[in-house]
Amino acid sequence: LSSVMASIELMQKGVAGELAKMQQTVMGIAYNSAVQMLDMINALLDVSRLESGRMPVNQRATALRPLIEHATESLSSLANEQRVKISFSLPAQLPLVHADGELIMRVIQNLLGNALKFSGRSSSITLRAEASLPDSAKTAPITISVADQGIGIAPQDQEKIFAKFSQVGERRGGTGLGLTFCKLVVEAHGGRIWVQSTPGQGSTFFFTLPTT
Numbered sequence: 001l002s003s004v005m006a007s008i009e010l011m012q013k014g015v016a017g018e019l020a021k022m023q024q025t026v027m028g029i030a031y032n033s034a035v036q037m038l039d040m041i042n043a044l045l046d047v048s049r050l051e052s053g054r055m056p057v058n059q060r061a062t063a064l065r066p067l068i069e070h071a072t073e074s075l076s077s078l079a080n081e082q083r084v085k086i087s088f089s090l091p092a093q094l095p096l097v098h099a100d101g102e103l104i105m106r107v108i109q110n111l112l113g114n115a116l117k118f119s120g121r122s123s124s125i126t127l128r129a130e131a132s133l134p135d136s137a138k139t140a141p142i143t144i145s146v147a148d149q150g151i152g153i154a155p156q157d158q159e160k161i162f163a164k165f166s167q168v169g170e171r172r173g174g175t176g177l178g179l180t181f182c183k184l185v186v187e188a189h190g191g192r193i194w195v196q197s198t199p200g201q202g203s204t205f206f207f208t209l210p211t212t
């Protein structure tokens with residue numbers, strides 16, 4: 001696939017002769033399809049690595065705020081294009097989580113990406129983090145949530161969407177693997193992920209992480 005992409009890039013640069021406008025367009029389509037296929041292969045590999053317990057999960061004391069900010073920055077141009085406002089509600093003092101920062105950032109990126117994909121223009125998305133009510137454990141886990149005002153998910157589909165390849169309602173591209181990845185990562189941390197949603201009004205995805 002890398003060699004397919006490199007070859008297309010060479011063509012686009014005119015190495016095999018100057019391309020006409022239409023030929024450039026066709027090469028652009030081929031390149032984007034190759035990128036999509038690469039994304040799908042990587043998503044499949046990540047999910048199988050997690051399922052077989054072979055994904056390294058390096059849990060250490062991690063600050064949540066930079067992860068949330070970084071994930072948001074990476075999607076900010078898409079959000080600007082759609083005129084979607086992303087806001088935060090994070091307590092000033094957030095305890096450190098016991099987590100693999102790289103994997104958790106990808107979970108947040110996936111949830112934010114979905115929130116953007118299934119929201120209309122000029123809506124808003126809110127990211128929250130709060131300490132869950134103290135339970136019997138010594139350190140209460142933190143709950144992180146991503147709330148959108150998008151199309152929502154029917155009650156009978158709210159469990160299904162975490163299964164591999166599951167896509168419900170309107171198709172808007174993607175692989176149906178993003179939420180499976182999120183669930184496997186969160187569960188590898190001993191956490192839980194779930195959704196609350198009202199069709200036509202929006203969805204909020206929640207997940208928990210252990211604190212240090």
Ligand code: ADP
Nearest residue numbers: 114115118152161167168174175176177178179
């Ligand atoms: P993908 O986004 O690639 O289709 P996911 O596993 O991330 O795969 O999501 C699975 C399905 O769950 C989506 O196709 C969509 O039907 C539904 N979904 C996920 N997030 C949202 C959301 N924020 N609002 C509405 N539907 C959603």
